[in-house]
Amino acid sequence: GAGVSQSPRYKVAKRGQDVALRCDPISGHVSLFWYQQALGQGPEFLTYFQNEAQLDKSGLPSDRFFAERPEGSVSTLKIQRTQQEDSAVYLCASSRSTGTTSGGFYEQYFGPGTRLTVT
């Protein structure tokens, strides 16, 4: 079946431009996550949705970053006034749900990422 897809796969933006990155999760997946992966580092959590509700946005690095999932399916990560330090791969992941402290876990399925280069 179809996995998580992201578009565009590559984006070059001039400093100061706004960009929008799209994530199409696996159909029926309730939870959606955004991560930022800088070169040579592991992914870092940005934000998390359960359906259309953004439950955690503690990882967003500044107020230039904004994410939405208005209908509980497709999500868009928007970066305003891009800076060179925003250059990274942005990964999206989805899962059927999320684990809780009482147990249960649903695997996160990752998309291929969008490589953003800010010049």
Place this chain on the structure above:
Amino acid sequence: AQSVTQPDIHITVSEGASLELRCNYSYGATPYLFWYVQSPGQGLQLLLKYFSGDTLVQGIKGFEAEFKRSQSSFNLRKPSVHWSDAAEYFCAVEGTNAGKSTFGDGTTLTVKP
């Protein structure tokens, strides 16, 4: 706060040799632990996970990992490496903040013929 350390940035092994990738975590309670593999230009693929119970977990592609609470470790092992295993490997921990995974910086595996 939870954290993950992967002490080895780069490891090179010969094809057919055994492999062990190290992972140390910091978390106050019993964490959920994961190993992912990432090939160039690809997303992350889950190799295996640990929640509770048997501390030796089996994963895909012949990988296994052992959770050692006393050492705060979750090392990944494979008895015989194949050239196709060359990739980057990430260890991750998820705590009570469900869904928010913290990743290590990864270990790049090179396989010599």
